[in-house]
Amino acid sequence: MDKVEKMDKFFVASQWLIRFVWANIIWMFLTVLGLGIFGFMPATAALFTVTRKWSQKDIDIAIWPTAWKAYKKAFFETNIAGLCFAAVLVFLYIDLRIVFATMNGLLSTALYFFLFFLVAMTLLALVNYFSVYAHFIYPLRGYIIQSFLLAFTSWKTSLLLIAGFGVAVYLIAQVPALILFISGVLPAYWVMKVNLIRFQKMQAKMSVQTE
Secondary structure (H helix, E strand, O other), rough: OHHHHHHHHHHHHHHHHHHHHHHHHHHHHHHHOOOOOOOOHHHHHHHHHHHHHHHHOOOOOOOHHHHHHHHHHHHHHHHHHHHHHHHHHHHHHHHHHHHHHHOOOOHHHHHHHHHHHHHHHHHHHHHHHHHEEEEOOOOOHHHHHHHHHHHHOOOOHHHHHHHHHHHHHHHHHHHHHHHHHHHHHHHHHHHHHHHHHHHHHHHHHHHHOOO
8 A cells, every 4th residue: 555545545534534523513512502402303313414415425515504404494393203202211111110110020020121122122213213304204203103113123224223333332432532523423324324225225115116
């Protein structure tokens, strides 16, 4: 590898690092702008809009205008979806507390693990929601339903997503300062890359069925 080739690779890597850091800072800023609780959902939807562009080879987009436009558009709808996911998680949490407090034996253990499984699937559906929202045009209910369908029916994709999150958590655990620079954008980019392959297969099947 000659010196020019090394410089080219260093330049490409540095450009990607700048993109990731800038997108992550914007994601954190937009989350804070919405007072945290109201900013997380639209800010994350905006981040996924950016990473979708990158995943489709549109790497030279203006990150701030793209994110800000998506944030404003997504603010109310994504917060309503967030309330729906929160309601499901609260319901499952209450069920877990009831089972833990009132039941015992093998049946209670099985029910406990089943409820934990549903919690995990709901969290996975929430992760899928952002990529579905960034890629498709559905009514609110359609986004949520499609997110759960992806979580329950695409086990290979789900395992890839979990593995990617594991790597991100490991990197941040090793270097805690990375939480400021890649905590949102790295998982979002990975989820979008993985799910985009799944989406393209889904769309290919739909186009064949309609012919």
